[in-house]
Amino acid sequence: MSPLAWIAIASLAVWAWLLLGQGFFWRTDQRLPAPPRPPEVWPRVVVVVPARDEAEVLPLSLPSVLAQDYPGPAEVILVDDGSTDGTGRLAEELAARQAGLPLTVVSPGEPGPGWTGKLWALRHGTALARARGPEFLLLTDADIAHEPDSLRLLVEAATGHDLDLVSQMARLRVSSAWERLIVPAFVYFFCQLYPFRWINRRRPLATAAAGGCVLLRTETAKRAGVPETIRQAVIDDVSLARAVRGVGGRIWLGLADRVDSIRPYPRLGDLWRMVSRSAYAQLRHSPLLLAGTVAGLALVYLAPPAALAAGLLSGDAPAAWAGGAAWAVMTFTYLPMLRYYRQSLALGPLLPFTALLYLLMTVDSAVQHHRGRGAAWKGRTYDRPTKSAPQRAFPDTRSND
Structure with missing residues (x-):
């Protein structure tokens, strides 16, 4: 088999694991648990x-x-x-x-x-x-x-x-x-x-x-x-x-x-700043973790559609089959989240494009950090935490002032 086919098969294997072995992360059924009974005295x-x-x-x-x-x-x-x-x-x-x-x-x-x-x-x-x-x-x-x-x-x-x-x-x-x-x-x-x-x-x-x-x-x-x-x-x-x-x-x-x-x-610029302001902090400001993240996103999200397209154009049936299957599993796992947000399920196959945007946002976060801008929000910029006060820390869409 071609190298492209092996990459597509590897991506498919990862998606098989994510589907069944990553805590069923794609299901949206974790909602606030109902209590057996309300408290007798409501706390302050x-x-x-x-x-x-x-x-x-x-x-x-x-x-x-x-x-x-x-x-x-x-x-x-x-x-x-x-x-x-x-x-x-x-x-x-x-x-x-x-x-x-x-x-x-x-x-x-x-x-x-x-x-x-x-x-x-x-x-x-x-x-x-x-x-x-x-x-x-x-x-x-x-x-x-x-x-x-x-x-x-x-x-x-x-x-x-x-x-x-x-x-x-x-x-x-x-x-x-x-x-x-x-x-x-x-x-x-x-x-x-x-x-x-x-x-x-x-x-x-x-x-x-x-x-x-x-x-x-x-x-x-x-x-x-x-x-x-x-x-x-x-x-x-x-x-x-x-x-x-x-x-x-x-x-x-x-x-x-x-x-x-x-x-x-x-x-797009608003969302870009929201993600990039803390993405590199999630990676502990580590170039090694950044490289691993970029490679992982490319293998998991970008390789399937690329393998499908290239396989169809070149006649590489294993690459096209594995890439298409991985893309299908990816899309399937995304549909419950789209339903939760009451969005069209037609957005499901676009997840690789969205992942590419997140990849670029993460790289931009690292670039901004090395330019001395760090994690910026509302006029403040934060440097990397010192060893004396370790960060037990992921990017956040909520307000980080």
């Missing part, structure tokens, strides 16, 4: 919202947080992280217009040495929250909108299943053509790297969280020393999950039905 919860220059999305997200129908004591702390667009003032105006959970707006000042902006804001917010004596903290980004029963369902899941961290991957916005092409694939890739079934096992095989919506047991956070122990993390959600797991905490992660990200990414 403080919602902490880090926000930096979020005036555009806050009118759609913050009212949904304040309107939670939680049966127990709860309040909201919004941490205005050095905003220049009046985020804090707008938050107070929104709270004054509606009845709901009480809101406190605070500002921590500029991040201290060795801190990323979001974690600096969370440090300030969680410190104030702990003074209220809550059993749980809900960490939710400023671009996340919640259905009225979201907090209640999160607490029911945590108390009913004895979980220390309950996290939901918010349903991201898919309105523009580029969002429809790229966003479902992002979540698909995340699930492939961190199969939710593996995370949610009693004996877990993977650890991750989704930073846009995290319900965290306060006592467990204290034992894990967060956010101080992950203060340099650019990819803060996975770092948080690993810190909680490190002190024996139980974690659950799934797809959200009642939690949505409303941040728009209408143009």
Whole structure:
């Protein structure tokens, strides 16, 4: 057989493994578990919202947080992280217009040495929250909108299943053509790297969280020393999950039905910056891991359609057959995510093109890092974490300020 045929067969073998041996990552059935019964006494919860220059999305997200129908004591702390667009003032105006959970707006000042902006804001917010004596903290980004029963369902899941961290991957916005092409694939890739079934096992095989919506047991956070122990993390959600797991905490992660990200990414450039700002950090700023990632993406996603096309043109039947079969399996595994996002299944065969875009974004992330721009977000640039404060860290579509 030709070298091309062997490459196509290797890709097909990888897809056979991904289909059956990677925790059934492609299934979208990991949803918030129903509790055996609601708690007899509803625990106190403080919602902490880090926000930096979020005036555009806050009118759609913050009212949904304040309107939670939680049966127990709860309040909201919004941490205005050095905003220049009046985020804090707008938050107070929104709270004054509606009845709901009480809101406190605070500002921590500029991040201290060795801190990323979001974690600096969370440090300030969680410190104030702990003074209220809550059993749980809900960490939710400023671009996340919640259905009225979201907090209640999160607490029911945590108390009913004895979980220390309950996290939901918010349903991201898919309105523009580029969002429809790229966003479902992002979540698909995340699930492939961190199969939710593996995370949610009693004996877990993977650890991750989704930073846009995290319900965290306060006592467990204290034992894990967060956010101080992950203060340099650019990819803060996975770092948080690993810190909680490190002190024996139980974690659950799934797809959200009642939690949505409303941040728009209408143009390719918007999505490109969203992914590239932290992709190289996921690879621990390692050129070797970057090379391995590029080679892996090429073999798994790009080789099948290339082998099919080249095999048909050259008469190489084994290459065409193996490439076509691998592409078919790839497309099949992507369809459940497209259904979850209510998108046309005709987008399934385009996954190799989307993977090529992600490959280029990852390479661009490395280029920007070596040009001294690092992980940049909203006017801040973060360098590689120092050895004194290791990053227990994956790229993140949620706000990393």
